[in-house]
Amino acid sequence: MRRIEDKIAIALLWMSSLIVLAFLFVLLGYILIKGLPVLSPRFLFSFPHGVEARGGILPMIAATFYLTILAGFIVSPIAIGGAVYLTQYAKPGRLVRMIRFGADALSSVPSIVFGLFGLALFVSIFGYSMIAGGLTLSLMILPVVMRASEDAILAVPRSFREASFGLGATQWQTIKNVMIPVALPRILTGLILGIGRAFGETAAVFLTAGMAINLPFLPTEPGRTMTVHLYLLATEGISLDIAFGTALLLSIFILSFNFLARYMGRRSVKGGR
Amino acid sequence: MKKEKLLRYVFLLAASVAILTIFLIFVFMAVKGVPLFFKVPLTGFLFGTDWSPTKGHFGAFPLIVGSFLVTLGAVAIGGPLGIAVAIFLSEIASSRVANFIRPTVELLAGIPSVIYGFFGIMLIVPLVRTFVGGAGFGFISASFVLAIMILPTIAALTEDTLRSVPKAHKWGSLALGATEWQTIKKVTLPSASEGILSAVILGIGRAIGETMAVLMVIGNAPIIPTSLRDPFSTITSVVALDMSYASGEHQEALFALALILFIISMSLVAMLRFVSRQRSTR
Numbered sequence: 180m181r182r183i184e185d186k187i188a189i190a191l192l193w194m195s196s197l198i199v200l201a202f203l204f205v206l207l208g209y210i211l212i213k214g215l216p217v218l219s220p221r222f223l224f225s226f227p228h229g230v231e232a233r234g235g236i237l238p239m240i241a242a243t244f245y246l247t248i249l250a251g252f253i254v255s256p257i258a259i260g261g262a263v264y265l266t267q268y269a270k271p272g273r274l275v276r277m278i279r280f281g282a283d284a285l286s287s288v289p290s291i292v293f294g295l296f297g298l299a300l301f302v303s304i305f306g307y308s309m310i311a312g313g314l315t316l317s318l319m320i321l322p323v324v325m326r327a328s329e330d331a332i333l334a335v336p337r338s339f340r341e342a343s344f345g346l347g348a349t350q351w352q353t354i355k356n357v358m359i360p361v362a363l364p365r366i367l368t369g370l371i372l373g374i375g376r377a378f379g380e381t382a383a384v385f386l387t388a389g390m391a392i393n394l395p396f397l398p399t400e401p402g403r404t405m406t407v408h409l410y411l412l413a414t415e416g417i418s419l420d421i422a423f424g425t426a427l428l429l430s431i432f433i434l435s436f437n438f439l440a441r442y443m444g445r446r447s448v449k450g451g452r
Numbered sequence: 453m454k455k456e457k458l459l460r461y462v463f464l465l466a467a468s469v470a471i472l473t474i475f476l477i478f479v480f481m482a483v484k485g486v487p488l489f490f491k492v493p494l495t496g497f498l499f500g501t502d503w504s505p506t507k508g509h510f511g512a513f514p515l516i517v518g519s520f521l522v523t524l525g526a527v528a529i530g531g532p533l534g535i536a537v538a539i540f541l542s543e544i545a546s547s548r549v550a551n552f553i554r555p556t557v558e559l560l561a562g563i564p565s566v567i568y569g570f571f572g573i574m575l576i577v578p579l580v581r582t583f584v585g586g587a588g589f590g591f592i593s594a595s596f597v598l599a600i601m602i603l604p605t606i607a608a609l610t611e612d613t614l615r616s617v618p619k620a621h622k623w624g625s626l627a628l629g630a631t632e633w634q635t636i637k638k639v640t641l642p643s644a645s646e647g648i649l650s651a652v653i654l655g656i657g658r659a660i661g662e663t664m665a666v667l668m669v670i671g672n673a674p675i676i677p678t679s680l681r682d683p684f685s686t687i688t689s690v691v692a693l694d695m696s697y698a699s700g701e702h703q704e705a706l707f708a709l710a711l712i713l714f715i716i717s718m719s720l721v722a723m724l725r726f727v728s729r730q731r732s733t734r
Contacts (some may be wrong), residue, residue, distance in 0.1 A: 186632040195536035196553055201605075202600050203560055206571050245724050260686025262465025281471025287654075287717050289661025290476060290565075291688045295695065295710045299480045310593055318473050325470070351459050378611070381690050382663040392694075394563070406566045406664075413570045414668060426567050439564050441555070 207430065214427025217420050218434055223428075227335070227392060231417045232408070238394045241379060242402030245395050246388055249313030250377045253369060254324050257317070258373075259366060263354055263391030286322035293319050296385035302387055311396040319383060320373035327369020331362035344415035369445045375436035380427065381406040405429050474718075481714055485707030492701075503674035503685075505694065505702040512709060514676045519660055519686040519713075521570025521677070522670070525595025526602055526659040533599065534606030538651075541607070542614040543636055554611075561604035564635055568679060569668030572597040577669055587680025589671030597665050602655040609654060614640060616717075644699065650727050656719040663688040687713050 225235030261278070270273045297315030305311045332374040337356055359366075381404075387402035392409065403411075405425050413421035457496060461465050489497065492510045500511020504539055527686070541550045572593055583587030618638050625635040671683020672693060691713075 182631070185631045185633040188636075189544060192536050195533050196540045196545070199533065199537050199560070199603060200553060200556055203556055204714070205575075206563070206567075209571065209575060210567070257466045260463050261469065262461035262467075264460075264467040268463060275473055278467045281719075283725075284474045284718060284721050285691075287472045287657050287721050288474070289688065289713055289717060291661070291663040291691050292481070292714050292717075293475065295484075295691065295707060296477045296480055299484055299707075300476070314551070318469075321473075325467075332714050349456055352457055361481065366477050375562060379562075379627070381564065381566040382688075386692075386695060389564055402582060406564055409570060409669070410566050410664060413573055416646040419574075422570065424572050429564060433562055433564060434559070436573050437559060451698070 206403035210423065210426050210430055214423040217424030218427060222424055232412065232421060233418055236405065236408060238392050239403055239405045241394050243404040245309050245402065246312045246316065246404060247374050249309055249398065251319065251374050253313055253317035254321055254373065255370060258321055259328050259359065262332055265348065267327055267354060272332065282322040282325055290319065290380060291382045292402045294383040297387035298381060302360045305399055307389030307401040308399045309388060309395050309402060311437065312384050314384050315387045316377040317381060320377050322370050324373040325383045326374065327364045331365030332358055334365060335361045343417045362431035366445060368440050371436055371440040375433055378436065379406060379433055381410055453646040456457055477714060481707055481711040485704055485711045488701060488704035488708050501676065505705060509703065510705045514674050515558045515685050515690050515709065518684045521591060522594045522598055522686055523656055523659040525591060526598030527652060527656055529595060530599030531606060534603040535610050535648060537607040538610035538614055541606055541634060542611050543640065546649060553617050557607055558605050560600065563602065563695060564603045564663060565664040568597050568601055571668035584681060585669060589683045591668040591677060591680050594666050597669055598659045599663060599709050601665060602643060602658045602664060605657045605658055606651045609651035610648050613644040646727055650724055653724050657717055661688065661717055663692050667692050684732060
């Protein structure tokens with residue numbers, strides 16, 4: 180009896196894992212098969228035209244990168260600065276507990292709430308714009324990037340810091356010349372993960388950067404990202420081939436971010452040892 | 453020397469951005485949403501069943517019920533499946549198999565919600581329409597899509613906890629003649645129960661706050677569903693759909709909905725803290 184129960188239980192566990200694997204392969208396979216015929220230089224590098232937005236998606240690609248890179252630039256100093264405080268200055272106590280609670284809480288705020296917040300604060304200052312979207316997204320990915328930066332700085336061997344102090348360096352010199360440079364590869368890994376999340380965000384984006392098809396130049400201009408474009412095409416049921424192409428391109432970028440982060444993470448672990 | 457001191461405060465400021473943002477989000481949602489309650493009583497908002505904002509009726513009960521329903525559905529499917537995957541990865545699979553499956557499950561977590569929604573519209577909704585009937589939009593499609601989305605979170609956290617159960621406990625059980633599954637059931641899972649609970653709470657948080665994927669497959673009708681085939685709405689779907697054109701009281705109502713959502717998420721975070729504190733004091 181026991182043997183049979185064992186066999187059944189283990190078979191079920193195998194099956195669950197295979198089902199989950201199947202989800203991913205069906206999802207990606209479906210989008211790949213339907214999207215691949217759409218991908219062409221013309222799709223990537225030309226403007227959409229007409230009410231059904233046929234043609235290319237160049238402005239959406241540009242807006243997505245503009246917004247994401249902007250968010251990355253805004254979040255980096257805040258996340259690294261916060262991590263430096265937590266690892267180099269703070270003493271365990273109420274303040275640190277509050278800072279950590281803030282980061283935990285921020286990472287569980289739903290994206291639509293970020294969108295409304297961005298709309299109420301940043302859009303009322305800048306209007307629907309890259310900068311309003313970038314600011315909103317930077318707050319959204321702050322917990323991930325700060326956590327990764329903290330781990331990165333903590334992974335720097337103690338002796339490095341002590342050696343720097345021993346040579347007469349001040350705390351700031353030690354942070355600037357030793358801690359951050361040594362921790363940088365792992366900080367970048369965290370930043371790429373955060374940027375990957377921003378890249379795929381939709382709800383917080385259309386409420387702050389708008390839906391207008393526009394090749395953004397100034398940060399005060401609005402734009403429509405690939406995710407928002409995909410959403411609009413899919414729900415209106417128009418130009419579905421373009422929607423599949425957009426979905427595929429989006430997936431390719433997201434997977435690249437994932438692999439890049441994983442590759443860098445692995446390299447920096449090896450380098451640290 | 454002065455510069456060193458000043459820098460300390462600059463870093464402290466950077467570290468405080470997260471908690472300040474939490475505070476600001478609360479203030480903004482409250483300032484923009486609470487004025488509604490001078491016109492519509494709070495109980496009428498929470499328990500009223502008529503949501504037709506263009507006519508001035510703001511009964512959010514169907515939306516709140518909708519949010520809880522899809523969350524329940526998602527956790528009912530994604531919870532057991534995620535936990536099963538975690539047990540498989542930590543207890544059954546060889547490290548080679550686990551090292552192939554784990555990153556694949558992690559990839560599911562990175563896929564944008566709009567792609568899940570799109571996949572749902574194109575493939576899952578038609579399947580549900582064929583096999584269950586109705587329009588295909590609604591509870592089944594939404595729970596299923598959400599289940600896939602929260603599964604990686606539940607699986608990853610559960611696996612971490614299972615791995616932290618001391619090996620000696622498992623060996624002891626196996627040495628006493630227990631089979632592999634008996635050991636998992638009687639030794640490993642019970643000692644990891646708080647960790648698994650945290651994982652499920654986090655999954656609930658993900659599901660209730662998810663917007664795009666739900667919005668795209670739920671059908672969007674502000675009613676309390678009476679059958680599995682009915683389309684309905686959630687808090688998030690209504691806020692996302694209406695915000696682009698809402699004004700006046702309607703807009704206030706949407707901010708009030710976001711405030712409710714924010715309070716739910718913060719309660720879940722507090723609950724997580726409570727669960728993990730109990731674990732660490734043991």
